[in-house]
Amino acid sequence: MTQAAISDPPNVSKPKFIDKAFVYKTFIVVFLGWTFVGFSNTFNLALSGMMEEMNYSSTSIGLVVSVYSLGGFISALWLPLLADRKGRRLGMCLSIAFATIFNSMIGFTTSILQLLPLRFISAHGQTCQWGIGSSHLSEVVPARDRGAFLGLMQMGTPVGYFLCSAMFTVMMTMGFSWRTFSQMGIIGIVICIPVIFWLRESDLWLRDHGKKVPNTGGAAEVPPTTRQKKITTWELFRPEYRKSTFVGMALHSIGAFWAWGNTTWFLVCAAQDFGMDAVARGKLNMLMWGVAIIGYPLAGKIGDMIGRRRGMLLFTIIILIGTLMMFVSSRSATPDVTLLYIATPIIGIGLGVHSILIAYSSEIFPSHVRATGNSLSIGVGRLSAVFSMMALGVIADLSTPTTAELVCAIGGFLMVPIVYIWGVETARKELTEIAD
DSSP states (O other), X not given: OOHHHHSOOTTSOOOSSOOHHHHHHHHHHHHHHHHHXXXXXXXXXXXXXXXXXXXXXXXXXXXXXXXXXXXXXXXXXXXXXXXXXXXXXXXXHHHHHHHHHHHHGGGGOOSHHHHHHHHHHHHHHHHHHHHHHHHHHHTTSOGGXXXXXXXXXXXXHHXXXXXXXXXXXXXXXXXXXXXXXXXGGGGGGGGHHHHHHHOOOXXXXXXXXXXXXXXXXXXXXXXXXXXXXXXXXXXXXSXXXXXXXXXXXXXXXXXXXXXXXXXXXXXXXXXXTSOOOHHHHHHHHHHHHHHHHHHHHHHHHHHHHHOHHHHHXXXXXHHHHHHHXXXXXXXXSXXXXXXXXXXXXXXXXXXXXXXXXXXXXXXXXXXXXXXXXXXXXXXXXXXXXXXXXXXXXXXXXXXXXXXXXHHHHHHHTTHHHHHHHTOOOOTTOOHHHHHO
């Protein structure tokens, strides 16, 4: 088979204009998917109460997070491939269902043996919703604004976490238990309705699967391509895609070290190192994710303006500054909560680096394996976290949770040399140009 038969052909006829209504409708649906998957992730907020009631150690929680990471890797081997083959709508609905249903069931657990399989299955939702949703949107929006749109889309994560934190704060103030709070995550399942009825596949996906592209608004129709064989995950390791695959895997492995280290240990730091009660922790989490609502789209736009690599450098430095301030404040004879409240919004801005990371990994793969490549990269990051989260749990037990937080931030900075040495700049380029 020739290269032209398996990658995005550069000579297809292009639409004369962008169907803005389709772009915005797609953005809204994918954004809501990200939001409600984040909203359903009640585990991290319930964690301190769970540890207190069940007498779980930090090392035990490290094991739970590692199993969760393993579930994310396993899901990346089949769910995004299903989405690339059968459609992104199906993949998004399944991922949302996994996240919302199995996260809500955590409220019924009475032992770690019950908790482990639920976290394993719920990981299917968050790993694949991110990869499938971002891959789909990247094929729809114009190249000049792709980073901005993907940043706005990923703003759904902090919006979801913020809403989840707000619900936690209100329910704790009213005297509800962490169990009742966890069970409320099921609400997110409702977003499957607009995914099913409003979303349609992208023109690139339709063309790639030999299907007719709707001739909307007078735009030129793109001739369909008939594929000669069934695409598998191994397509990613063909010589022409191998470098992109390994770069994506390396970036997400390091990105996961920071991301899951932060979401796991940030609230444990607040509880154990700063002595905050449940309500205070909820407010602090609202602060971090509320500021991240600005940080995500800001990073996406800055990534469009100065490039993905420079943007990644800038925002990982911001993360280091915030976590270092947090570490210093915890080392005082009396932990300095005021300095913590300054460090928290700095970390919230730094979280925008995830916008750049997801945008980059959704751009470097061709359309016929974009969701698979993007999600597999995220999944391999989860697999690496199987070991790194256990290590951070040991660090937290031997030292403090804030030390674990600082270590994962330092590790996350390693994304920068990888993207500078082996990565190509993708900002403001057409997807077909990048893939070729």
